[in-house]
Amino acid sequence: MTEESFDGIKVNGRSYRKPTARTVVICFDGCDPRYISHGLSAGLLPNISKIMSEGFFAIADAAMPTFTNPNNMSIVTGAPPKVHGISGNYYLDKATGREVMITDASLVSSGTVLAALADAGMRVAAITAKDKLRKMLGSGLKGICFSSERAREATLKENGIDEVERLVGRPTPDMYSPDLSLFVLDAGIRLLETRRADVLYLSLSDMVQHSAGPGEELADSFNREVDKRVGRMLELDAVVAIVADHGMTDKCTPDGQPQVVYLERALNDQFGPSSVRVICPITDPFVRHHGALGSFVRVYRKKGAPLATQLHAVRALPGVDAVLTREEACARWELPHDREADLVVTGDRNTVIGASAAEHDLSALAGHRLRSHGGAFEQRVPFLLSHPLTAEYRATSESRALRNFDIFDFALNGVQ
Ligand SMILES: [Zn+2]
Numbered sequence: 001m002t003e004e005s006f007d008g009i010k011v012n013g014r015s016y017r018k019p020t021a022r023t024v025v026i027c028f029d030g031c032d033p034r035y036i037s038h039g040l041s042a043g044l045l046p047n048i049s050k051i052m053s054e055g056f057f058a059i060a061d062a063a064m065p066t067f068t069n070p071n072n073m074s075i076v077t078g079a080p081p082k083v084h085g086i087s088g089n090y091y092l093d094k095a096t097g098r099e100v101m102i103t104d105a106s107l108v109s110s111g112t113v114l115a116a117l118a119d120a121g122m123r124v125a126a127i128t129a130k131d132k133l134r135k136m137l138g139s140g141l142k143g144i145c146f147s148s149e150r151a152r153e154a155t156l157k158e159n160g161i162d163e164v165e166r167l168v169g170r171p172t173p174d175m176y177s178p179d180l181s182l183f184v185l186d187a188g189i190r191l192l193e194t195r196r197a198d199v200l201y202l203s204l205s206d207m208v209q210h211s212a213g214p215g216e217e218l219a220d221s222f223n224r225e226v227d228k229r230v231g232r233m234l235e236l237d238a239v240v241a242i243v244a245d246h247g248m249t250d251k252c253t254p255d256g257q258p259q260v261v262y263l264e265r266a267l268n269d270q271f272g273p274s275s276v277r278v279i280c281p282i283t284d285p286f287v288r289h290h291g292a293l294g295s296f297v298r299v300y301r302k303k304g305a306p307l308a309t310q311l312h313a314v315r316a317l318p319g320v321d322a323v324l325t326r327e328e329a330c331a332r333w334e335l336p337h338d339r340e341a342d343l344v345v346t347g348d349r350n351t352v353i354g355a356s357a358a359e360h361d362l363s364a365l366a367g368h369r370l371r372s373h374g375g376a377f378e379q380r381v382p383f384l385l386s387h388p389l390t391a392e393y394r395a396t397s398e399s400r401a402l403r404n405f406d407i408f409d410f411a412l413n414g415v416q
Contacts, residue, residue: 008412009116012079016113016412018120022192023199023239027072028226028382029129029181030206033059033249035223036382041156044224047231051240051386054348056394056410059400059413060383062246064333065283065296065346066373069102071245072133072203074405076112076126080334085109086136087335088281092300094338099279103132105139109336113408115140117199117222125161125197129180129205130285144197146150148183149175167194179223185229192236195365200238209248211368234386241411243404244381246373251295251352258362261304261319263297263345264355270313275304278355279341282374284389291360293352294374295321298341307342315345319351321375345373381406388413 008017031078040044040052051057063074063081065088069396073086081087086105092099102125114137118124124143129132138145146159153173154164159345171181181204191197212219233240253259263276275305282294299305299314307325309416316338322345329344330337347353352372354360362370381404393414 002384009113009120009364011113011116012077014078014081014409016117016408017247018117018122019199019404019412021237021239022197023122023235023241024192025075025241025243025407026185026230026413027075027201028244029068029204029240030194030209031244031382032209032249032378033125033380033382034214035209035219036050039220039223039316039357041228042220044220045227045228046267048235048242048384049318050234051230051242051384055386055387055415056389057399058383058397058402059380060404060406061379061380062404064335064376064379065281065294066246066375066378067294067296068245069136071370073108073136073406074403075243075245075407076114076137077215078113078200078405078408079110080335082330083110084333085336085339087339088298089132090279090280090281090283092277092298092341101132101283102257103162104135108136109209112137112139112141114143114199115200117127118143118228118382123198124201125188125199126201126203127202130175133203137201137244139222144191148173148180148187151183151187160253163368178208178225180207180223182225182229182376185367189229189232189236194239195313206248210371213250213371231334237260238386239411239415240386241407242382242384243407244280245404247378247380248371251293251347251350252349253368256369258365259291259319260293260360261317261347261353262349262356263314263317265357266317267299267313267400271310273306274302275312276301276310278353280355282372289308290370291365293354293360293370294372295347295352295377296354296374296389297355298347299343299345301342311343314345319348320353321346321348321351321377324333331385347375348375384407385410385415389414390416
C-alpha cells in the first residue's frame with residue numbers, strides 16, 4: 001500500500017485503517033481469563049465460544065498498573081502509560097503536594113484512536129459505565145460520549161446525544177448494579193440498530209468481578225447477559241473485539257480474611273512518623289468494590305532513612321511481590337517518569353497493599369471476599385476478535401506477546 005492510497009489515521013506512531021464494517025471494541029472490565037474458561041465449560045458463553053472458533057482468541061498482557069483508567073487509556077491510544085500519561089485513578093501531585101482524583105482529561109498527554117477516527121469523518125461513540133472515565137476517553141473526541149452512570153443527564157452539547165434513556169428503553173441504572181455495564185452494551189446495540197455510529201468503544205464496570213468469582217451466581221448470570229448482547233452485535237454484522245483492562249484475583253487468606261499489607265503504617269512504625277506517604281492509585285468513588293485496596297501502590301519518601309534502606313525494608317515484608325525504584329518501574333512498565341513515586345510496590349498473587357487500616361473501610365465489603373487487581377498477577381486478559389485474522393496479523397500474534405492495547409490495531413487492520 002502506498003502512502004497516498006492509505007485511507008486511515010495515525011496515532012502515537014501506529015496506523016489504523018478506517019473500517020468498512022461497523023466495529024465494536026468492548027473493554028470487558030475485570031474479565032479475568034478464568035471467567036471465560038469457566039463460562040465456556042459451563043455453557044454460559046455460546047456467542048463468545050462462536051467467536052473463539054470462527055475468529056481469533058489469545059491471552060494478552062494488560063499495561064501496568066493493572067487498573068481501569070490506565071488500561072482504558074492504553075486501549076484507546078494504542079500505547080503504554082508513558083505515552084498517554086495516565087498511570088492511576090488517584091495520584092500525588094508532586095508540585096503541590098495535593099492528592100488528586102483524576103476525573104478529567106487534563107492529564108491525558110496523547111491523542112486517541114477514537115478522536116482521530118472522528119476527525120477523519122467516522123461516526124464514533126464511546127460509552128462508559130463510570131462517569132470518572134468518560135472525560136478521559138472522550139478527550140478530543142467529536143462524537144457521542146456518555147456514561148451509563150449519568151445517562152439521564154446526557155445532552156447533545158456535552159455528550160453528542162440526548163434522550164439516552166428513551167433510546168435504551170429503561171432508566172439510568174444504579175451505580176452499584178450489574179446493569180451499569182449491561183446498559184452500556186444495550187446503548188451500543190441501539191446505536192448500531194439505529195445506524196448512528198460506525199465505531200464504538202464500550203467500556204464496562206468491574207463491580208461484578210470484584211464481588212464474585214467464576215462459578216458464583218452473580219458472575220455467571222452477568223457473563224451470560226454480556227454474551228447475549230455480544231450475540232446481538234454479531235447479528236447486526238459488526239466486527240466485535242473484546243479485551244479487558246485487567247484480570248481479578250481473590251486477595252484473601254484461606255479463611256476468607258482480606259490479606260493486606262498496610263505499608264505506610266509499617267514503614268512509619270519502622271522509620272518514624274511521617275517518613276513516607278503511600279498512595280493507593282486504585283482509589284475511586286466506587287469504594288464498595290474493594291475498600292481502595294489493590295496490589296499496586298506508590299511510596300513517597302518524606303524524611304528519615306535513605307531510600308535504599310526503605311526499599312530493603314519493604315522487600316522484607318511478606319506478601320510483597322516487586323519493589324522498584326522510580327527508574328526501574330518506568331523502564332519495566334513504561335510509566336510516565338514525571339508522575340512516578342520514589343518506590344513502586346506490588347502485592348503478590350493473594351495480597352493487596354494499603355496505606356494504614358484507618359484509610360480503608362473494609363466494612364463495605366460485607367458479604368463477599370476481597371477480590372482485586374493492580375499487580376502483575378492481573379496482567380493476563382482475554383483478547384478476542386469475531387473475524388479471522390489476516391495472514392500478516394496471524395504471524396504477528398504468533399511472533400510476540402500481545403498487549404491489550406493492540407486491540408484497535410487488530411480490529412481495524414488485522415481482520416479479513
Ligand atoms: Zn477495571
